[in-house]
Amino acid sequence: MQMKQHRKITFFITIGYTLIILYFMFFAFGRADKVDLTSQYTFIFLPDDFFRVPGLSDLLHPTLMDLVGIGNIAAFIPFGILFPLLYRTSFVRFMTGFILSILVVETIQALTFLGSFDTNDVIKNSLGAAIGFGAYKIGFRTKNYWRNITATGIASAVLMLGVWGVLGVVDQVFTKELAPFVAINEWEDSTGNGLTGTKQDSLKIGGQDVTPQYNVxxxxxxxxxxxxxSLGNKGDLYLSLNYGIPDHKDFQGSIKVTVDGHELLSVSAEDQLHEPDMRILYLTGAKELKITIEGNETLWDVGYREMVYTWN
Structure with missing residues (x-):
């Protein structure tokens, strides 16, 4: 009799919790108010950030996106506990049914303009359900119902922290960051020009004293x-350069930056202010860089920062 009562309570909890989750997926965060502003379906099939979850430092000042990232996993843990309590099922059968259900819900979200179909969310939701199922298997080992519930809750927290840690490591491994600045004069100039990167103490441009750190x-x-x-086998680069015309020279000249035959930057004295200026250019998969200077233009601290993986 007690088992039937527990099952009945679990059933109503499952129904209630499912309705709450569906509300958040379809109507929370002002989704209904944005329907009229949406004119196209959004389907994201290729996962790209499912392992990106906020770190502990981010949670000290959490943003809405941080909470959503954690919530997409944590909010679905109860399903991995509640459904096995209602129906005897294997992990594979449960996860198959859960993933199919989430795919249907995500599709409805996209077709009703109340959200988008996002594979990243499917993966995170499924991770949460898998954590719940694992916690259920760990926690429900005795005949004492409430002791099992307590053990399952503790197991859920431990497994969640474990998955969170693993995702954090994966995020670090597969996320690129900017490497330290490298002055361009450290590359080999294929023209053999001996004046490449000549450095001087200071410049005065637009009445401002400029002290180059790397090259001029x-x-x-x-x-x-x-x-x-020659850029060699460099990947994604952010090329930065400072330029201007010194005060003691006539205000005339130009700069051109060409990468693999494509002009990325062209600046003449007519387009400049009488003060130092700076540009940052994004290069990807480039093989050859050319910098052409005419007239009284001067460049300084020309260099790049490469996007690299942390393990590089």
Missing amino acids: YGIEGKKKETYTY
Whole structure:
């Protein structure tokens, strides 16, 4: 009799919790108010950030996205506990049914403009359900119902922290970050120009004192100079350069930056202010870089930061 009562309570809890989750998935966060503003379906089939969850430091000042990221896992843990309590099922059968159900819900979200179909969410939701099922298997080992509930709750917390830690490690392994700055004069200039990266103490541009840290490029006594660099096997780069025309020179000249024959930057004196300026250019898979200077233009602290994995 007691088992039937527990089963009945579990059934109503499952129904109630399911309705709450469906409300959040379809109507919370002002979703209904945005329906009229949406004119196209959103389907994200390729997972790209399912392992990105906020770190412990992020939770000290959590944003809505941080809470959603954790919630997409934690909110579905109860399903992995409640359904096995109602129906005897294997892990494979349970996860198959759960994933199919989530796929249907995500599809309805997209088709009703009340959300999007996002594979990242499917994976996170399924992780939560798997954690719950694992906690159920660990916790329900005795005949004492409430002791089992307590053990399952503790197991859920431990497994959640474990998965959170693993996802954090995976995030670090597969996330790129900016490497330290490398001055461009450390590359080999394929033209063999001996003036490449000549450094001087200071410049005065627009009345401002400028102190270069790495290099200075100019064309003293010439009308034009092109510096050519082979980028080798570099991947994604952020190329930065500072430029301007020194105060003691006529305000005329130009700069061009060309990568693999494509002009990425062209600046002439007519387009400049009488003050130092800076540009950052994104390069990906580039093989050859050319910097062409004309007139009195001066470049300094030209270099790059490469996007690399932390283990590099």
